Amino acid sequence: MGAATDLVWHAESSLAAFDAVVLPGGFAHGDYLRTGAIAALSPIMAAVAGMAQAGRPVLGICNGFQVLCEAGLLPGALIANRDLAFICRSIEVAVVDSGSMLTAGLEPGEVLRLPLNSYEGNYVDPSEIGRVVLSYREDPNGSQNAAAAIANAAGNVVGIMPHPERASAEWLGSVDGNRLLDSFLKAAAA
Amino acid sequence: MTLDQEELSEETAPTLHGQLGLTNDEYQRIVGMLDREPRPAELAMFSVMWSEHCSYKSSRAHLGRFPTEAPWVVVGPGENAGVVDIGDGWLVAIRIESHNHPSFVEPFQGAATGVGGIIRDIFTMGARPIALWDSLRFGPQDQPHNRYLFRGVVSGIASYGNAVGVPTVGGEVAFAEHYSSNPLVNVMCLGLLRAEDLVLATTGRPGNRAVLLGAATGRDGIGGASVLASASFDEVAARKRPSVQVGDPFLEKKLIEACLELYERDLVIGIQDLGAGGLSCAISEPTSRAGTGIDVDLDRVHTRESGMTAPELLMSESQERMLAFVEPALVDDVLAVAARWEIDASEIGTVTESSEVRVVAGGEPVAQLPATALTLDAPRYDRPLGAPSWMEDLWSNTVHFVQPPDIAGSVLQLLAEPELGSKARIFEQYDHMLFLNTVVGPGHDATLLRVKGTQKGLAVSTDGDGRLCYLDPLRGGSRLVWEAALNVALLGAEPMAVVDNLNFGNPEKPDVMWQFREVVEGIAQACEFLGIPVVGGNVSFYNETSGLDIYPTPVIGMLGLIEELLLPPPRLDRAEEGMAIWIVGTDWAVNLAGSVFEKVTFGHVGGRPSAPDPTMGRAVLGTARRLAAAGAPVLHDISSGGLAIALAEICIASGVGADISYNDWRHLFSEDPHRFLVVAPESVEANDLAQDEGAPIQRLGSMGGAELRLGRFTLDVDAMSDVFNSNFA
Numbered sequence: 001m002g003a004a005t006d007l008v009w010h011a012e013s014s015l016a017a018f019d020a021v022v023l024p025g026g027f028a029h030g031d032y033l034r035t036g037a038i039a040a041l042s043p044i045m046a047a048v049a050g051m052a053q054a055g056r057p058v059l060g061i062c063n064g065f066q067v068l069c070e071a072g073l074l075p076g077a078l079i080a081n082r083d084l085a086f087i088c089r090s091i092e093v094a095v096v097d098s099g100s101m102l103t104a105g106l107e108p109g110e111v112l113r114l115p116l117n118s119y120e121g122n123y124v125d126p127s128e129i130g131r132v133v134l135s136y137r138e139d140p141n142g143s144q145n146a147a148a149a150i151a152n153a154a155g156n157v158v159g160i161m162p163h164p165e166r167a168s169a170e171w172l173g174s175v176d177g178n179r180l181l182d183s184f185l186k187a188a189a190a
Numbered sequence: 191m192t193l194d195q196e197e198l199s200e201e202t203a204p205t206l207h208g209q210l211g212l213t214n215d216e217y218q219r220i221v222g223m224l225d226r227e228p229r230p231a232e233l234a235m236f237s238v239m240w241s242e243h244c245s246y247k248s249s250r251a252h253l254g255r256f257p258t259e260a261p262w263v264v265v266g267p268g269e270n271a272g273v274v275d276i277g278d279g280w281l282v283a284i285r286i287e288s289h290n291h292p293s294f295v296e297p298f299q300g301a302a303t304g305v306g307g308i309i310r311d312i313f314t315m316g317a318r319p320i321a322l323w324d325s326l327r328f329g330p331q332d333q334p335h336n337r338y339l340f341r342g343v344v345s346g347i348a349s350y351g352n353a354v355g356v357p358t359v360g361g362e363v364a365f366a367e368h369y370s371s372n373p374l375v376n377v378m379c380l381g382l383l384r385a386e387d388l389v390l391a392t393t394g395r396p397g398n399r400a401v402l403l404g405a406a407t408g409r410d411g412i413g414g415a416s417v418l419a420s421a422s423f424d425e426v427a428a429r430k431r432p433s434v435q436v437g438d439p440f441l442e443k444k445l446i447e448a449c450l451e452l453y454e455r456d457l458v459i460g461i462q463d464l465g466a467g468g469l470s471c472a473i474s475e476p477t478s479r480a481g482t483g484i485d486v487d488l489d490r491v492h493t494r495e496s497g498m499t500a501p502e503l504l505m506s507e508s509q510e511r512m513l514a515f516v517e518p519a520l521v522d523d524v525l526a527v528a529a530r531w532e533i534d535a536s537e538i539g540t541v542t543e544s545s546e547v548r549v550v551a552g553g554e555p556v557a558q559l560p561a562t563a564l565t566l567d568a569p570r571y572d573r574p575l576g577a578p579s580w581m582e583d584l585w586s587n588t589v590h591f592v593q594p595p596d597i598a599g600s601v602l603q604l605l606a607e608p609e610l611g612s613k614a615r616i617f618e619q620y621d622h623m624l625f626l627n628t629v630v631g632p633g634h635d636a637t638l639l640r641v642k643g644t645q646k647g648l649a650v651s652t653d654g655d656g657r658l659c660y661l662d663p664l665r666g667g668s669r670l671v672w673e674a675a676l677n678v679a680l681l682g683a684e685p686m687a688v689v690d691n692l693n694f695g696n697p698e699k700p701d702v703m704w705q706f707r708e709v710v711e712g713i714a715q716a717c718e719f720l721g722i723p724v725v726g727g728n729v730s731f732y733n734e735t736s737g738l739d740i741y742p743t744p745v746i747g748m749l750g751l752i753e754e755l756l757l758p759p760p761r762l763d764r765a766e767e768g769m770a771i772w773i774v775g776t777d778w779a780v781n782l783a784g785s786v787f788e789k790v791t792f793g794h795v796g797g798r799p800s801a802p803d804p805t806m807g808r809a810v811l812g813t814a815r816r817l818a819a820a821g822a823p824v825l826h827d828i829s830s831g832g833l834a835i836a837l838a839e840i841c842i843a844s845g846v847g848a849d850i851s852y853n854d855w856r857h858l859f860s861e862d863p864h865r866f867l868v869v870a871p872e873s874v875e876a877n878d879l880a881q882d883e884g885a886p887i888q889r890l891g892s893m894g895g896a897e898l899r900l901g902r903f904t905l906d907v908d909a910m911s912d913v914f915n916s917n918f919a
Contacts, residue, residue: 027353027440027443029440030438030439030443031440032440085348085619086348086352086618086619086620087618088617088619088621088622088623089614115623117621117623117624119352163623166623166626169626170757170758171757171758172623172626
């Protein structure tokens with residue numbers, strides 16, 4: 001998408017060279033103990049917290065979302081899907097709130113098609129503090145308020161359970177993810 | 191080591207070698223080779239290396255029948271994986287392997303470690319593993335224990351495959367009583383590498399060091415190859431659970447990345463994964479191949495628990511371990527790479543000129559053997575074989591229909607069969623999108639992967655059929671290869687290489703050995719007609735429990751290459767109102783022997799399936815490729831369930847009806863080979879293309895409406911969809 005990117009090793013401690021950070025999907029530390037729990041203690045997470053505090057865009061996708069919750073940068077937690085099975089399929093989400101860096105370029109009510117690929121995708125937030133910015137049109141996993149993406153109060157930290165980067169070409173079945181990533185890159189450039 | 195005395199059969203009870211799975215004759219052969227009694231550690235090594243699983247002692251006499259050479263073959267059978275050249279400096283590594291017995295004993299870990307093992311076989315060759323397939327067989331799902339096995343296996347594959355980060359992009363599953371006490375779990379993995387990064391399992395020169403990378407060695411999986419994989423089962427199977435290994439997908443992920451870094455930086459000469467046979471195999475096979483020897487100090491092996499004996503260390507099948515052969519000056523660099531990826535590593539041995547495997551523990555020698563004694567000099571058996579007396583009866587046992595069945599009712603009944611219904615509830619538990627290479631994913635005849643950075647595509651399928659091979663192993667084996675070739679051709683690919691997983695019963699029974707030889711012959715014949723090599727395979731014998739053998743069940747993995755990927759490719763969901771429907775291949779097929787139709791509607795398995803026809807087969811393959819290149823939106827193989835089910839699947843996937851006519855109702859359900867459906871606008875010159883290739887083609891009807899009309903019978907597409915999609919609910 002034209003932005004300059006680099007991978008940062010978990011044991012490093014500085015993100016001073018960057019405008020924005022993405023915590024990607026995956027299975028950091030094998031999801032052992034509790035998904036995201038060990039990764040949240042990585043040395044680099046102090047710098048991620050620093051960027052969040054400074055108002056820079058911080059995006060967690062899937063496992064990255066789980067890490068942001070474990071690190072306390074987003075409220076709530078992600079637990080096992082309602083049906084206790086991994087879900088890998090394309091789903092639809094609706095924009096609920098345009099007031100986050102990820103959804104700034106979209107109108108509330110717009111529908112996006114994105115792949116969902118997770119076992120612990122069931123969002124719970126007893127505090128009800130998290131701002132739901134995207135919601136599932138048909139709840140696949142039991143998430144509270146059908147939340148598919150959550151933002152902090154300032155809107156610069158967002159966790160999203162579906163994968164926008166997997167909806168980035170016609171042959172993949174959808175290009176809707178590019179619209180979210182466009183918003184992220186605009187915020188990063190600001 | 192100790193083994194439960196109650197597990198032992200009478201003839202082997204008194205001896206240690208019997209407990210380890212060696213026969214008295216084999217023991218005498220060892221004594222003869224060494225000219226002395228073997229020491230315990232040596233006996234342990236022999237027991238795993240001479241097991242059926244590691245030595246292929248019953249099958250090797252027949253496997254030589256396979257064609258294995260072609261200009262594009264870089265590495266054929268015998269290494270950890272087959273490797274073929276797809277051009278532009280890219281190679282593909284591919285391998286299939288079974289984990290049947292462990293999955294019966296402990297379905298979750300058995301299947302999970304099967305995935306881990308096959309992935310290691312691929313990155314051992316220097317390749318990045320990019321995709322997995324599974325071919326599964328279980329007993330009927332109305333029995334609770336079969337459901338437990340099925341769910342455990344699927345969860346194990348999902349758990350390990352998703353976490354290790356290799357997408358599971360396809361596969362197949364079927365159910366029959368014969369697999370009730372003996373499920374089949376075959377896993378195939380494909381990897382990509384640059385030609386210059388190819389690594390082989392060799393020691394290199396004397397003086398090189400052996401560095402053990404990865405998991406600490408524990409007591410898990412001791413005797414996996416010998417006690418578990420190479421023996422039949424009975425009611426005490428559950429007590430073999432300690433012989434099943436436990437997987438750690440995150441460690442495997444780190445091991446993949448560490449090894450790929452070692453290859454990229456040219457830090458290793460050769461590498462061997464530790465799978466079946468554990469350390470015994472990893473030290474003897476590379477030395478045997480290189481004509482070298484090795485000195486190993488077991489005290490330097492990093493272990494999970496203290497007090498492990500030399501035989502235990504040599505036999506352990508602890509997962510996620512690799513043995514790298516490294517020049518002395520580079521050992522520190524290798525250890526540094528391991529440290530960065532947070533994996534344990536220890537230098538455990540030195541390559542020698544002696545041609546001997548010498549092992550010390552606690553400062554004392556515990557084993558000293560010629561390397562080839564464990565590998566090339568393992569026993570080979572030309573086991574007796576003979577056509578079963580019941581084959582003639584089976585062939586003449588056909589169904590005589592006095593009147594046509596209720597066609598619409600039969601279609602719904604077939605769609606409700608687990609074998610034919612939607613597999614979405616399985617494959618949605620697997621991440622099949624990872625790496626974004628998956629152009630056509632699970633739920634189609636074959637998988638289509640793009641090769642990033644090139645115009646190329648890889649079409650890959652797995653096909654197995656136990657019922658067909660039970661009814662005629664020669665024709666069945668051959669037809670599977672033809673079917674797999676057609677599946678990749680329907681995506682526009684040229685078939686390029688085959689890997690096979692041969693699952694059979696007890697090879698000590700002449701019936702089973704005959705089935706084995708016939709299937710091998712069938713596969714070989716089809717490969718010869720097609721001009722494609724077998725680049726690797728796996729044999730799993732002793733798939734019998736309490737005397738009941740499984741159906742002879744070969745699984746064919748087919749790799750096809752597309753030089754220039756055309757997007758979008760043919761897919762089942764691209765049919766539209768008004769498109770024409772053709773059948774390519776014989777449109778008058780009436781043979782129902784072995785069909786799902788006969789099994790489901792009459793509970794009948796009998797008769798003789800039709801033979802493949804190489805001339806027809808080639809013409810049909812050519813037509814398939816030409817139609818794919820011409821942009822035909824839907825191309826679909828006619829196989830399980832026949833023409834009616836193939837068309838129903840298109841209607842369900844595309845959400846549109848169809849209207850076709852037929853002459854004989856058996857045309858709808860016959861599973862004869864070399865046939866496929868084309869759905870395309872009239873503007874696609876299907877007739878011309880087929881005639882050009884010499885393949886019969888017949889216009890059947892058109893897409894349209896909300897119903898599937900088969901002559902005077904009508905099925906609502908939504909109703910079919912509900913039945914189809916309720917599979918495994």
